[in-house]
Structure formats: structure tokens, C-alpha cells
Amino acid sequence: MKNKRLVCIPGPTPVARCIQDQMARETVAFGDPDFVRDYKQLIEDLKSIFDCDGEAFPLAGTGTLAMEMAIANNTKSGDNVLIVSHGYFGDRFIDLCERKGLHVDIIGCEWGTVVSPAEIEKKLSEKEYSAITVTHVDTATGVAAPIKEIGDVVKKFENTIFIVDGVCATAAEEEYMGDMGIDVLLTGSQKAFGVAPGLFLVMASKKSLERRASLGTIPEFYCDYEKWLPVMENPAKYFATPAINLIWAMKESVEMIKREGVQNRYDRHKKNARAMQAAVESLGLKVLAEKEHRAVTLSNIIYMDGVDDAQFRNILMEEGIIVAGGLAAYAGKMFRLGHMGNIDTHDMVSTVATIERALHRVGKHDDMGKAVGVLMSELMK
Numbered sequence: 565m566k567n568k569r570l571v572c573i574p575g576p577t578p579v580a581r582c583i584q585d586q587m588a589r590e591t592v593a594f595g596d597p598d599f600v601r602d603y604k605q606l607i608e609d610l611k612s613i614f615d616c617d618g619e620a621f622p623l624a625g626t627g628t629l630a631m632e633m634a635i636a637n638n639t640k641s642g643d644n645v646l647i648v649s650h651g652y653f654g655d656r657f658i659d660l661c662e663r664k665g666l667h668v669d670i671i672g673c674e675w676g677t678v679v680s681p682a683e684i685e686k687k688l689s690e691k692e693y694s695a696i697t698v699t700h701v702d703t704a705t706g707v708a709a710p711i712k713e714i715g716d717v718v719k720k721f722e723n724t725i726f727i728v729d730g731v732c733a734t735a736a737e738e739e740y741m742g743d744m745g746i747d748v749l750l751t752g753s754q755k756a757f758g759v760a761p762g763l764f765l766v767m768a769s770k771k772s773l774e775r776r777a778s779l780g781t782i783p784e785f786y787c788d789y790e791k792w793l794p795v796m797e798n799p800a801k802y803f804a805t806p807a808i809n810l811i812w813a814m815k816e817s818v819e820m821i822k823r824e825g826v827q828n829r830y831d832r833h834k835k836n837a838r839a840m841q842a843a844v845e846s847l848g849l850k851v852l853a854e855k856e857h858r859a860v861t862l863s864n865i866i867y868m869d870g871v872d873d874a875q876f877r878n879i880l881m882e883e884g885i886i887v888a889g890g891l892a893a894y895a896g897k898m899f900r901l902g903h904m905g906n907i908d909t910h911d912m913v914s915t916v917a918t919i920e921r922a923l924h925r926v927g928k929h930d931d932m933g934k935a936v937g938v939l940m941s942e943l944m945k
């Protein structure tokens with residue numbers, strides 16, 4: 565008999581039954597009063613959970629479109645933008661910004677480490693930047709940027725908009741826009757919200773809305789804040805058809821967050837991640853990210869010598885979990901394991917047990933149950 569397949573890539577993540585049920589509902593008119601009420605409720609809840617004093621835009625599209633919306637509404641051609649890149653998705657902003665005719669400066673660092681807030685402060689002091697982009701968790705490296713500390717730096721530069729790519733972080737890593745000075749927080753539905761792919765979320769602070777207002781007409785159409793602001797205010801209005809069933813699914817995900825308590829959710833992710841990381845390290849595998857900068861949403865795990873990546877991940881799939889491969893210099897040397905969103909203790913234990921079975925089958929592990937033991941001891945602390 566085949567094992568069930570658990571999706572442990574860094575998005576899409578497992579979709580809880582109650583969220584699936586929302587996607588299976590009969591689709592109604594976008595002006596249906598019940599849907600309008602639900603959409604409005606979702607928008608208000610998101611603003612409240614993430615401490616957003618501006619507007620929340622949950623719209624059809626993916627995380628990449630959310631990145632584009634952030635740049636579109638906060639910069640104009642010829643502006644300077646500072647891109648802090650911790651890996652693959654940080655780099656995605658470079659092409660995106662250059663196509664808009666922005667002058668781009670990039671601060672990067674070795675994969676697995678973070679750019680220091682002091683270095684960012686020095687760079688921001690050199691010239692006027694209209695925006696700075698930081699990826700909260702780059703899935704290529706499994707590193708979490710120190711968003712709060714960076715926010716404290718950016719607050720000193722009143723003409724700079726702080727854009728945070730939270731696609732692999734939001735709803736799992738702590739993010740309070742007001743407290744952390746975040747002006748634009750963006751994500752996709754398929755990562756820590758645990759909804760199917762297809763929806764993105766941009767949350768804009770009051771400062772970001774003011775920036776948009778100062779720009780006049782912008783070249784972008786679908787992702788212009790001003791096209792959507794009247795709809796977010798009153799979802800009975802039409803600009804472009806909302807993804808009705810995905811909006812319901814996102815609303816259900818937010819209901820789950822409210823039931824759990826957002827701070828409890830952040831704490832759960834931290835505990836699970838540290839337990840998972842200790843468990844895999846007990847097997848002789850290495851975690852790429854430096855200990856103090858590890859994400860809670862995924863772990864990027866480097867093989868011991870002599871493991872063939874393709875063979876290992878095939879065996880893992882046979883045993884019942886799907887993980888992602890390493891990127892760039894780490895292709896073939898690492899696998900990426902997502903542990904974010906609506907996963908429970910059963911999922912965590914099964915995942916570690918599956919890794920043990922797969923390592924055993926490639927001849928790299930005998931002491932069965934060792935990592936599961938470490939995981940459970942950590943979870944019970």
C-alpha cells in the first residue's frame with residue numbers, strides 16, 4: 565500500500581479540510597451581499613492581525629504580482645531603490661525594478677547569513693532611496709532577515725518606503741507593520757496561510773497610500789492601488805472580478821488564525837522549526853542558515869557526503885513526503901523542507917520519521933527513531 569503524500573515544499577503547503585471546503589462552495593455573484601460581507605470582514609481582519617493602518621488588498625494573482633504591485637505604487641521611473649537580497653527571491657526584485665527604469669543598488673551576503681542593519685543604515689545614508697525591499701524569509705536559503713531591527717533603521721529615513729516580501733513568512737514569522745515600521749507587506753495564499761495558490765495579499769501603510777497619491781497616474785493598471793481602493797472600501801463595487809472561492813478560503817484561513825491566536829501561531833512555528841532543525845541535525849545533516857537567523861517556515865538541509873540528491877528525494881517521495889531541491893550553488897547538495905502553515909504534530913512526526921526511513925534506505929542511517937525522539941522531546945518542552 566502506498567503512503568499518503570505530504571506536501572513539504574516551501575509552498576504550496578497542505579490545505580486544511582475546512583479551507584478546501586470553502587473552495588468547493590458554489591460560486592456566487594461578486595455582488596452577492598453575503599460575499600461582499602465576507603470580503604469586507606477578511607480585509608478588516610487582515611488589517612487588524614498585521615497592525616496595518618492603511619489598506620489590505622487580497623487579490624487574484626501570485627506573490628510575484630504582489631512584488632510588482634509594491635514597486636508600482638511606491639516608486640516612479642528614475643527613483644533609487646535599495647534591494648537587500650538574501651538569495652533567489654531577493655534577486656527577483658532586481659529585474660522587476662530595472663524594467664521599471666529604477667536605479668537599483670543591491671546589498672547581498674553569503675547564502676545562509678544576513679545583511680546587517682548597520683550596513684543597511686550606511687547605504688541609506690548615502691543617497692535618497694524612495695524604497696527599500698527586504699525578503700523576510702528567502703526560500704533559497706532558509707534565512708530570516710531581522711525585520712524589526714531593519715525597520716528601526718528605515719524609520720530614520722522618512723522618504724523611504726519599507727517593502728517587505730513576506731511570501732514565505734507572513735502568518736508564521738512575527739510581523740506587526742506598525743511596530744516594525746513596515747510600509748508594504750506582501751505575500752501569496754499558498755505559503756503560511758495554507759490556502760491553494762492563486763491569491764496574493766498586499767498590505768499598505770498610510771505612508772504607502774500617501775506615496776501612491778503623490779505619484780499621479782502610474783503606468784500599471786491592474787495593480788494600481790487607486791483602482792482597488794474603492795473596492796476594498798466597499799466590495800460591492802466592481803473593478804475586476806474577485807477570486808470569490810479563494811477569498812472564502814483565505815477568510816477561513818484567517819478564522820483559523822484568529823481561533824489559534826496570532827501570537828500563539830508565531831510561537832508554534834518557532835517551536836516546531838527549532839524542533840525540526842534539532843531533529844535533522846541529530847542525523848548528521850546540516851542546516852544552511854546560521855543558528856540565530858533561521859526561519860521558522862522552512863529549513864534548508866545540506867546532505868552529508870555521499871547522498872545522491874535525485875535518488876534521495878525519489879525515495880522520500882516513495883516514503884510519503886515531497887520536498888524541494890536546492891537552488892543555484894546548492895542544487896544537488898541540499899533539500900528544502902517547508903514546515904509552515906496549518907500542519908500539526910502528526911505531520912511533524914511523520915515528516916521526521918520519513919526522513920529517517922529515506923536516509924536508512926540510502927545507507928546513511930541506522931539508529932531508527934533517533935531524530936523522532938529528538939523532535940518529540942523538543943516539542944514536549
Ligand SMILES: *Cc1c(COP(=O)(O)O)cnc(C)c1O
Nearest residue numbers: 626627628653701703731732752
Ligand atoms: C514563493 C516566493 C515568491 C514568489 O511567489 P509566487 O506566488 O510563486 O509568485 C516570492 N518571494 C518569496 C520569498 C517566495 O518564497
